[in-house]
Amino acid sequence: MEAYILEKNGGLENLKKTTLATPTIKAGEVLIQTKSIGINPIDIQVRSSKDILGMITGGVFHEHVILGWDVAGIVEQVGDGVIAFKPGDEVYGLLNMPGLGSTYSTKVVAQADQLTHKPENLSFTSAGATPMSAMTAWQAVITLANIQKGDKVLIHAASGGVGHFAVQFAKERGAYVIGTASGKNEEFVRSLGVDQFLNYTESPFETKVSNIDVVIDTINSVEHVLRSISVIKKGGRLVYLQPHFAEALSAKLEESVVSGLGVFVNSSGKVLTEISTLIKAGKVAPKITQVFQFDQLPDAQAAVESGRATGKIAVEVK
Ligand SMILES: NC(=O)c1ccc[n+]([C@@H]2O[C@H](COP(=O)([O-])OP(=O)(O)OC[C@H]3O[C@@H](n4cnc5c(N)ncnc54)[C@H](OP(=O)(O)O)[C@@H]3O)[C@@H](O)[C@H]2O)c1
Structure with a gap:
């Protein structure tokens, strides 16, 4: 899989696109083929500051620090005990908050209870930018x-x-x-x-x-x-x-x-399911104003870092 690792805390130049082995899943987890990633101010705060990175990981060591918490994609594999999802399902979620979500990647592991089914009236691009x-x-x-x-x-x-x-x-x-x-x-x-x-x-x-x-x-x-x-x-x-x-x-x-x-937002498939009900009913909709491709992910971070973003910024993964 392709992923952006954070080599060290600091500027955008520390986000390095690289090839890594696809992670294996455990019981209760799901492997997702990423279709879209949302970019949020916390991504920039964690990228820039070692202290904020330490706060969000609770000091847990990660061989590779991969930023990103918002994702939409297609379920590729499900672990033991996962009944809500099957391969081929279209899902979205806020992953592992607090902790590292690691969604800046073409494949990502999620806890099944942090996901929900993507509403049909929401494109992957919009869904990825919605959860957080x-x-x-x-x-x-x-x-x-x-x-x-x-x-x-x-x-x-x-x-x-x-x-x-x-x-x-x-x-x-x-x-x-x-x-x-x-x-x-x-x-x-x-x-x-x-x-x-x-x-x-x-x-x-x-x-x-x-x-x-x-x-x-x-x-x-x-x-x-x-x-x-x-x-x-x-x-x-x-x-x-x-x-x-x-x-x-x-x-x-x-x-x-x-x-x-x-407010401190936490991952929850249950809350996202409630929000999905309003989205399906056409009562609420994310407004995506800029779309970047996976190769341009640092540019998407720069757009959020400007503090002037309107609505949401999404990164598509083809
Ligand atoms: N505690 C939590 O769990 C949690 C979760 C998510 C986000 N947050 C935090 O919440 C904050 C907002 O996040 P976000 O994703 O909504 O940010 P965002 O999308 O990047 O916000 C950008 C918007 O802020 C507007 N803006 C900037 N300064 C303003 C001001 N003084 N008065 C009114 N509008 C202003 C800008 O409008 P103009 O260009 O028109 O100025 C722009 O449209 C961030 O600090 C983020 O870290 C906290």
């Missing part, structure tokens, strides 16, 4: 914030991977949704169904909104998340995507009488 962002948005909107009909919800980076799913889930729940992005993404964010669009480059969001029930803050900045708390009404909820911000936020949360809920 959609499952993170699900945890934020449904599991943690439990957004209800009529809630006034502010979603930052509504144009991003997580944000564009969060908008769709919150609208599906019947919330009044305000989405932020820069002007170039206004049309995209409005197409997701937001009730109000805020261009964060024109004016600070806190001068435009107040008395919010729930803020979903995807921005990797403590200062930004503290500003978000200031627009939430007493008794409201803040969902933030950088769980290590907890300590820095606690005093302001307490003073504002706001609940702070940190």
